[in-house]
Amino acid sequence: MFGRKKDEAFVSSPMRDNWYQSSSYWPSSFALVTTVDEDGNTNIGPYQLSFPFEIITGRSFLVISRQNSNTDQNIKRTGKAAMNFVEFDRKTLSKIVGMGYPGQLTNEKMKDNPYTLIPSPTPGREPDGKVMPHILKEAFQVYEVTWDDQQPIRDDGKTPEYFVLRIENILLKEQWADNLANGTKKMPRMPITFGFRDGGKFWFAELKKPFWIPTPTDKGPKEEAILYEANRIDPEIQFTRDACKQLTGIPRPFVKTALKGIVKQAKEQGVTLVDEEFVTKINAERNA
Template structure:
């Protein structure tokens, strides 16, 4: 199947399935590689396509829609710290990025064959904080964030499958 070839169908039904937006869209979407720290102090990476600027006028905020119970979600709810890492598109990293998003893996297992190099945060005030995740050395931009779980700022319960995390 070629995405560049003109399609004769005027309408194509797309059945509902997990991560439908990745396989049913004809346009690319950016993604963030979110680093967070588990209970053992291990930094792991989770790829998130559903992450967007949220507060854009008076507050700097980012919303992340996460699979409920993911490593990233659990780590954020526990220590409230993460880093959004943005990397250049490089086809050789795509299989690894897909593997990093596989649910249910322990961080050590997930990071075993990781093609990205992690380094300590360059932010002086965060260097001695063991709950601050490492950042991806290859990233061209990194936002170091904290979870804003104040219900006066934002609250959406999500579903039994998703969590909405305001950073």
């Protein structure tokens, strides 16, 4: 019987190839990576091994690909890809598994493609039959990326390919963009995979309704949460810790509105770093 057994002993699991799915359990989301093949056709490759890599000053994704896969060859030739993220739809899961089966040419695997290929709305990323791929209409989110071949992770000819893909543009369906801009109230219903198991099974899980837990208000410096929120509003305007200390008296429901107002004034005045002096000045002007 499977279940939660608090007193059950740990045993050693053998270290096999593809250890994350053959020696252990590792659930994750996955990306459907679109690239262009030699004949100018858009190829779709499902990738579980895809992760945020650079997240602050740089923005990139790490994708681990089997050597000589369609995606591997296409990225090396064109340098371009799009990472499409879809919501859960049980009817498409067997098609996704089929598109990830090795040894198929693009025209073979795309016969069973359940998705609609559309042009990117980004100027300069329109499909050209040479380099730029289509994106998926059914995706709720797309990362448009370029291979950073000057930042190799490992290239010994023996291991899988490790692609650092620099994110040039993030596309969101309107409802999800509004959700981020106006205070996150829901999350996309993304499918979860446990990967390939036992030589013949690909495991998936359906995500239940996401929920949130409030961040603690009695731990760490009071300005920490404000600093985190402030520096996510506009990449061109950054706040110092001392500036945020001046804002700890604002009631929590009004913090984001206040921060947006400060960012607006900073942009109007050509200020890129909001420090304690700037906050003191605008407070004085408001109270005058």
